Amino acid sequence: MAASASKEKVSGQKGTSTAAGGAKAGAKGKGKGTAKKVVKPKQELPWQPSLPVVTIGKPGGWTGDLLVLLAPDDEFEANADGVMECKIAVQPPLSDIFSEFCQDQGFTGSLGETASARVGGNSACRYVALVGLGPGVKAKAVAEWGTSPFQVAGVSVAQVAKQLGAKTVRVALPVPKGVDLEAAAAGMVARGVLTGCDTAKRFKCEEAKQESKEKAKQSSLETVEILCGPVDQDEATAAVTRAAAYAIGTGVARYLVETPANICTPQYLAETAGRIRDLAPERFSLTVHDRPAVEKMGMGLYLGVAAASEEGNDLRFIHLVYKPEGEVKKKVGLVGKGVTFDSGGYNMKVGPGSMIEMMKFDMGGAGAVLGAARSIAELQPAGVEVHFIIAATENMVDAKGMRPGDILTGMGGITVEINNTDAEGRLTLADALWYAQENAGVDAVIDIATLTGAIITALGNDISGHFTPSAAMAERVKTAAANVGEKTWRMPLEMDYAASLTSDIADLRNSAGGAAGSVTAALFLEKFVQTESVEWAHIDIAGTAWDSSGVGATGYGSALLTEWCVLQGQEEAAAPESPDAPISPKALQKQTGTQSSESQDGPASAEALEGQNDAQPPERPDAP
Helix, strand or coil: CCCCCCECEEECCCCCCECCCCCCCCCCCCCCCCCCCCCCCCCCCCCCCCCCEEEECCCCCCCEEEEEEEEEHHHEEECCCCCEEECCCCCCCHHHHHHHHHHHHCCCCCCCCEEEEECCCCCCEEEEEEEEEECHHHCCCCCCCCCCHHHHHHHHHHHHHHHHCCCEEEEECCCCCCCCCCHHHHHHHHHHHHHHCCCCCCCCHHHHHHHHHCCCCCCCCCEEEEECCCCCHHHHHHHHHHHHHHHHHHHHHHHHHHCCCCCCCHHHHHHHHHHHHHHCCCCEEEEEECHHHHHHHCCHHHHHHHCCCCHHHCCEEEEEEECCCCCEEEEEEEEEEEEEEECCCCCCCCCCCCCHHHHHHHHHHHHHHHHHHHHHHHHCCCEEEEEEEEEEEEECCCCCCCCCCCEEECCCCCEEECCCCCCCHHHHHHHHHHHHHHCCCCCEEEEEECCECHHHHHHCCCCEEEECCCHHHHHHHHHHHHHHCCCEEECCCCHHHHHHHCCCCCCEECCCCCCCHHHHHHHHHHCCCCCCCCEEEEEECCCCCEECCCCEECCCCHHHHHHHHHHHHCCCCCCCCCCCCCCCHHHHHCCCCCCCCCCCEECCCCCCCCCCCCCCCCCCCCCC
């Protein structure tokens, strides 16, 4: 639909509300009592990072703050005395400086390693630095597995620039023997620089004051110029432009996921969708459904999770649509779990390892989806119509809240017995997936969620798990992930485990309990997808959405989803591959299962999940 640049369409009550003024929407029918006040900062927070400008430079005269050379480790070797020597063919004084890096700082060219020095005299730059690329034979724009070494090096460039207070930087890519340099490498360096220069400091008021006093000494990075040698300059420029689009989307996802739940409410997510729509109103439209509209559509599973939400934090069902210029070859959907805070409900997260203090990031899937929308707003890919769908809510405890033992009815008529209120994310996703098929009419859909702690036990914190009954869909997800350097692993949809979702009194129960929690959660979602006509994949990012080593929110999934959408627009629409041994809810009722300890939606520590999913995933043909 066509939407104005200042308002989004809010269904379910009379009139419309602006993106910033929808706090009253959904108050109807919430009962008596005083609504909880949503505490927000005095000043509006930036919703996306401010990033430096990256361009492709031309050889010749240049003046600036920092000159960086990327170098593989085979440009450095130890001499007979065991002292490292630099083999890079450069003229003095750079040759002398690089030799000092080897001799004094022990620089070896390992991936991400840095060495820098102040340059005196009449030099064109104030500082020079080396950044390691690792083994030259592995220095590819697209790595065989994981992040491109050029992107890793780009992050190191940003870190050096930050340490030195450099505002203008020139980065020279290597052209030595053994490095297969291509235009895409420039894009990966740019993406690394852009993602590496931003830090989570929006809530550090005292630090902000201190930084303002030091602005004269240390300024933010403003421009980065990349020299990429004998590659097509137009292709390199296009690669850098794409990289900037992917980086801004990842930045939006990171900002959302790190924002606390008293600020990042369901309404806040709707406002963010409105800001994205406003960037390209001729290509985007937005509808935000409130509680009455959701009730009218019969989303009983979603409503069950949202039953305990107060007025100020009430649910928002967000449907943002991108329509390209020209022919639409494929219509796809991205469904993100948008639980802005997960208390666990009556199955409350308690005790060591419950991670309740971290449950602001249980909307990591929604962050990835909106991050992808932000990237799509920049790229505006041809051939693909994209529906960004989020069933946003909190999962709280209240007398009106969902109880263990309740039976809820989903949008498609499937009934679900609630045996664990902490397995809430799959309930919101189930209704959102049904909406994507029936209301949006998508040909293919990916749902992405911080769904289970079991996926952390299986794959750790660096690798997401993806589930799909279609080998073709699995290959598309794998290709998209590899292109952007986000690790994911195809997990089995083991149909023998479906019996554990059987309920004696309803079509399904929402938690299987016991082992293989990530698998049974995916099997639950599959029951709400018409896999005979719609391609579907589920991505569990419980481990990858947050880096507890100090990085914080990672923005994982935004780039993967963006790349998948772009690739979909380059394909002709085709009927989905028949899934292996699909099972209907009616057939599922005929199977029996046993109940044991419950699994949870939402990340949990390895200690809390000890004994669940201890086995590593089986080796697959698509293993790296």
